[in-house]
Amino acid sequence: MIVILAAMDVEVALLASRMEQPEEINLKGRVFTTGILCGHEAAVGASGVGKTNAANCAQMAIDYFKPDYLLHTGIAGSLTRDAGVLSIVLGEKLTFHDLDHRIMEKFFPFQTYFYSDEGLLKTAEDYLKEQNDHFLKGLIATGDSFIESTAQKNAITDRMPALCADMESAAVAATAYINGVPFLVVRAISDLADEESRGDYEQNERTAADIGAGIVMRVLERWG
Numbered sequence: 001m002i003v004i005l006a007a008m009d010v011e012v013a014l015l016a017s018r019m020e021q022p023e024e025i026n027l028k029g030r031v032f033t034t035g036i037l038c039g040h041e042a043a044v045g046a047s048g049v050g051k052t053n054a055a056n057c058a059q060m061a062i063d064y065f066k067p068d069y070l071l072h073t074g075i076a077g078s079l080t081r082d083a084g085v086l087s088i089v090l091g092e093k094l095t096f097h098d099l100d101h102r103i104m105e106k107f108f109p110f111q112t113y114f115y116s117d118e119g120l121l122k123t124a125e126d127y128l129k130e131q132n133d134h135f136l137k138g139l140i141a142t143g144d145s146f147i148e149s150t151a152q153k154n155a156i157t158d159r160m161p162a163l164c165a166d167m168e169s170a171a172v173a174a175t176a177y178i179n180g181v182p183f184l185v186v187r188a189i190s191d192l193a194d195e196e197s198r199g200d201y202e203q204n205e206r207t208a209a210d211i212g213a214g215i216v217m218r219v220l221e222r223w224g
Contacts, residue, residue: 002037003067004044004216005058006074007168010206014213015044015073027060038220043067047168050144051096054168058175069120070183071219072172073212075205076140076164077147077193079157084189085204086211088135089163090124091116091185094170097156098143113139114173117182120219124186127218138163140185142170146201147193165193184219188212 006012012033016022019035019042026032032045043065047057058070076089083089093113096104101112121137128135141162147153156162169185176183188208191200 001065001067002040002042002069002071002220003061003065004037004042004071004073005047005054005061005172006072006209007047007049007054008074008209009046011074011209011212012044012046014210015216018217019044027064030057030060032061038217040220040224042220050167051142051171054171055175058172059179062175062179062181067181069117070172070176070181071120071216072169072183072185073216074166074168074187075190075201075208075212076166076187077191077197078164078189079141079153079162079193080136083136083163085191085200086208087189088128088133088211088215089140089187089189090121090135090137091140091169091173091187092121092137094140094142094173094185095160096143096170097141097160097162097165098145109174109178111174111177114170114177116173116184120182120184120223123222124184124215124219127222128215136163140169140187141165142167146197148195148197150194153193164189186212186215
């Protein structure tokens with residue numbers, strides 16, 4: 001069983017639409033579509049926006065479905081010139097940009113970074129290289145705010161070399177880590193995390209969401 005999570009319905013719509021033998025399961029308000037996706041038994045659902053929703057939903061999905069792997073996808077704001085709009089970012093490692101890393105190291109689960117599964121990561125990377133698709137692999141930073149100014153962006157990149165920012169990935173990654181579930185994070189850039197972000201986000205939301213979902217499906221096709 002593979003669980004695939006994203007924050008919003010738009011980010012899982014393509015995945016749910018490709019599910020064979022689909023059935024819906026309501027878990028305390030979160031609707032999961034279950035069935036066969038790219039040859040794998042899978043469950044796809046939207047957690048809601050933000051770290052609390054993401055962690056809560058990930059734990060609930062792990063408890064209920066007992067997945068072998070967890071994939072997380074969605075859109076993000078770029079923090080580097082190398083990641084333009086609609087670029088793909090593979091989350092090699094994940095952390096929080098709004099939580100003191102000294103606290104992360106000192107308290108459970110005693111981790112500053114959470115790392116995607118090497119096998120899943122390589123599968124995604126190999127596919128993207130074969131397609132000659134532009135992508136980046138590295139650090140994704142998560143926090144409970146939509147980044148929409150150069151000042152906000154610089155406040156993150158001055159402290160860490162993150163490629164993009166989102167509001168859920170590290171929370172999902174931390175939950176998967178605590179439960180011993182291998183995971184992969186795939187994000188597509190919807191905006192440049194600057195003063196134009198709101199408009200760019202609205203314009204590119206669906207396209208970027210489908211790009212991320214598409215990469216997830218290609219990974220599943222090649223996995224196992």
